[in-house]
Amino acid sequence: MTTDQHCNDTVKGRYSKFLTDRDPYEKRAEEASLLTIPALFPRKGHTANSILPTPFQSIGARGVNTLASKLLLALLPPNNPFFKLQIDEFTITELSADPKAKTQIENALASIERDTVNSIETSSLRVDLFECLKHLIVTGNSLLYLPPDGSGGCVFPLSKYVVKRDPSGNVLEIITLESLSNHTLTPELQALLSKSKEDCEPGGKALELYTHIERCDGMWEVKQELEGIVVPDSEGTYPLDNCPWIPIRFTKIDNEDYGRGFVEEYLGDLYSLEGLSQAIVEGAAAAAKILFLVKPGGQTKIKTIASAKNAAVVQGDAADVTVLQAQKFYDFRTAQETADRITERLSAAFMLTSAVQRQAERVTAEEIRLLAKELEESLGGIYSVLSQELQLPMVRVIMANLTRKGKLPKLPKNIVKPMIVTGLDALGRGYDREALVSFLQTLTAVLGSDVMKTYIEVSEAITRLAVSSGIDTKGLVKPPEVVAQEQQQQQQMAMMQQLGPNAVNAVGKMAAQAQQQQPTQ
Numbered sequence: 001m002t003t004d005q006h007c008n009d010t011v012k013g014r015y016s017k018f019l020t021d022r023d024p025y026e027k028r029a030e031e032a033s034l035l036t037i038p039a040l041f042p043r044k045g046h047t048a049n050s051i052l053p054t055p056f057q058s059i060g061a062r063g064v065n066t067l068a069s070k071l072l073l074a075l076l077p078p079n080n081p082f083f084k085l086q087i088d089e090f091t092i093t094e095l096s097a098d099p100k101a102k103t104q105i106e107n108a109l110a111s112i113e114r115d116t117v118n119s120i121e122t123s124s125l126r127v128d129l130f131e132c133l134k135h136l137i138v139t140g141n142s143l144l145y146l147p148p149d150g151s152g153g154c155v156f157p158l159s160k161y162v163v164k165r166d167p168s169g170n171v172l173e174i175i176t177l178e179s180l181s182n183h184t185l186t187p188e189l190q191a192l193l194s195k196s197k198e199d200c201e202p203g204g205k206a207l208e209l210y211t212h213i214e215r216c217d218g219m220w221e222v223k224q225e226l227e228g229i230v231v232p233d234s235e236g237t238y239p240l241d242n243c244p245w246i247p248i249r250f251t252k253i254d255n256e257d258y259g260r261g262f263v264e265e266y267l268g269d270l271y272s273l274e275g276l277s278q279a280i281v282e283g284a285a286a287a288a289k290i291l292f293l294v295k296p297g298g299q300t301k302i303k304t305i306a307s308a309k310n311a312a313v314v315q316g317d318a319a320d321v322t323v324l325q326a327q328k329f330y331d332f333r334t335a336q337e338t339a340d341r342i343t344e345r346l347s348a349a350f351m352l353t354s355a356v357q358r359q360a361e362r363v364t365a366e367e368i369r370l371l372a373k374e375l376e377e378s379l380g381g382i383y384s385v386l387s388q389e390l391q392l393p394m395v396r397v398i399m400a401n402l403t404r405k406g407k408l409p410k411l412p413k414n415i416v417k418p419m420i421v422t423g424l425d426a427l428g429r430g431y432d433r434e435a436l437v438s439f440l441q442t443l444t445a446v447l448g449s450d451v452m453k454t455y456i457e458v459s460e461a462i463t464r465l466a467v468s469s470g471i472d473t474k475g476l477v478k479p480p481e482v483v484a485q486e487q488q489q490q491q492q493m494a495m496m497q498q499l500g501p502n503a504v505n506a507v508g509k510m511a512a513q514a515q516q517q518q519p520t521q
Contacts, residue, residue: 011175012208014212015177018163018164021162021257022258025139025258025260026044026158026159028140028260029141029158030042030043030044031267032264033139034055035055035263036055036060036061036063037060037064037065037134037138038055040134040135041157041158044159055274055277056274057270057277059270059350059352060346063346063350064263065134066350066351066352067350067351068130069130070351071137072133075133075383075386075390075391076120080117081113083395083419084109084110084418085113085411085417086416086419087109087416103460103464107463112399112411115402116399116408119398119407123152124153125146125153128144128152128153128154129144131155132153132390135155136262137250137262139261140249140258140261140262140264141247141258141259141261142157142158142248143161143163143246143247144156144246144248144390145244145246146397146401147244148244148404150401156176158258161176161247162174163175167254171215172215173212174211174212174213174214174245174247175210175211177208178208178209178210179207180206180209180226181206182207185207189226192229192232209224209225209231210225211223213245218240219237219238219239222234222237222238241393241396242396242397242400243393246389246390246393246394246397248389249385249389250382262382266346269342270346273339273343273346276335276338276339276342280332280335280336280339283326283332283335284332290324291323292305292324293322294321295320295322298316299316300316300317300320300321388420391420395418396418399411399418436461437465440456440461459480459483463477
């Protein structure tokens with residue numbers, strides 16, 4: 001939809017039109033949050049003074065926090081590039097005919113990658129991403145905003161933005177809603193509001209700020225509207241591949257504007273576990289209540305039993321006194337076993353440690369590692385969606401901000417492109433490292449170490465291993481000319497030791513003769 005088709009609509013009016021499409025996703029998000037972390041996405045009408053419901057089971061909250069932590073470590077490994085800057089082989093060949101040019105270019109690009117990762121680590125982006133991932137797991141949707149100053153990010157829950165996509169999933173329009181206080185506005189904005197609304201009083205109701213981001217003519221057009229008034233100097237544009245507003249989905253569904261959460265797929269088990277946990281807890285509390293029954297007309301008096309102290313000696317007949325019991329042991333056992341089976345299924349789905357280790361006397365570490373790997377591989381589809389809708393746009397925006405500040409060199413467009421590399425066994429550049437190590441080990445095992453040293457350039461192999469591991473080799477690895485000079489000196493020393501003192505004297509005489517034969521200037 002172009003701007004001309006809704007030029008007369010206010011941003012608030014368009015936001016209201018999109019609410020109908022968002023409503024079913026909000027309802028499912030509220031249900032999922034109610035069974036996991038109620039405070040993450042409370043029901044409509046909730047305020048800071050409202051009391052949130054407390055689930056009878058904690059497996060939902062544990063699962064969401066654990067899965068969010070694992071995803072955060074996989075998508076944003078600490079101090080390790082989760083992306084690589086790629087340049088095609090044809091361009092490298094055009095730049096230089098030197099076969100080592102590729103390694104030199106990759107080494108320079110790896111330095112840019114490390115600078116970008118360092119910028120991320122020094123900001124609060126990791127905290128914001130953790131919150132964003134929790135929203136994705138529970139509600140299936142979240143909006144991440146990356147400000148130009150690189151101070152971190154801002155996470156918008158599903159209830160604070162609307163989005164419109166084309167049938168292929170490409171974003172066409174985003175509108176965010178923020179609540180502001182009159183005290184936080186600049187004097188110019190306060191004066192502008194006072195002119196448009198005479199009843200605008202400082203400290204009154206919260207003001208609604210709408211931010212409209214729309215795709216138009218190959219770029220993003222942005223403007224803000226406060227209480228129906230366009231905010232001065234808020235209109236601008238962004239390149240199509242560099243928009244700081246990033247709407248993210250946990251799962252991609254064609255012809256739908258929003259995604260579905262991970263929790264939604266397991267709502268049946270969560271509802272069942274919640275009901276069983278509530279029944280078991282309330283039943284256990286009832287069963288824990290102790291009631292003594294005294295036979296009417298018996299020799300034992302009720303007052304005697306009620307007032308007797310512990311270990312006291314009283315007069316009475318034991319046959320007259322019984323303890324009330326629920327006789328529900330087998331019923332509780334059935335409910336507990338069913339709840340345990342559901343808990344195991346949910347623990348496996350949320351990748352909790354209890355699901356990895358089987359119940360046995362001896363469980364090896366290798367067995368736990370293989371089972372954990374099997375569970376993580378089941379999230380491969382999730383990694384692929386988040387890499388395209390979260391990591392790749394985030395890298396582009398952060399690198400653009402750093403380039404604008406002069407902290408990164410300006411890279412040629414359409415030649416150097418970031419590529420997300422998210423692994424399971426090894427993250428970042430781990431795939432390149434593992435392939436290179438496997439090749440060298442196979443070559444040594446099949447042909448022998450002597451053949452490998454003959455045909456493999458050792459300095460090049462060391463450099464490529466360092467680049468694949470994200471390690472800066474400057475000042476760490478000796479240059480080839482230094483290595484050659486040291487080897488020559490070692491050979492000369494070894495030769496002198498073999499020939500003895502006479503060889504030293506002979507070398508000295510040869511050096512003196514050579515000096516005398518030099519022509520005088």
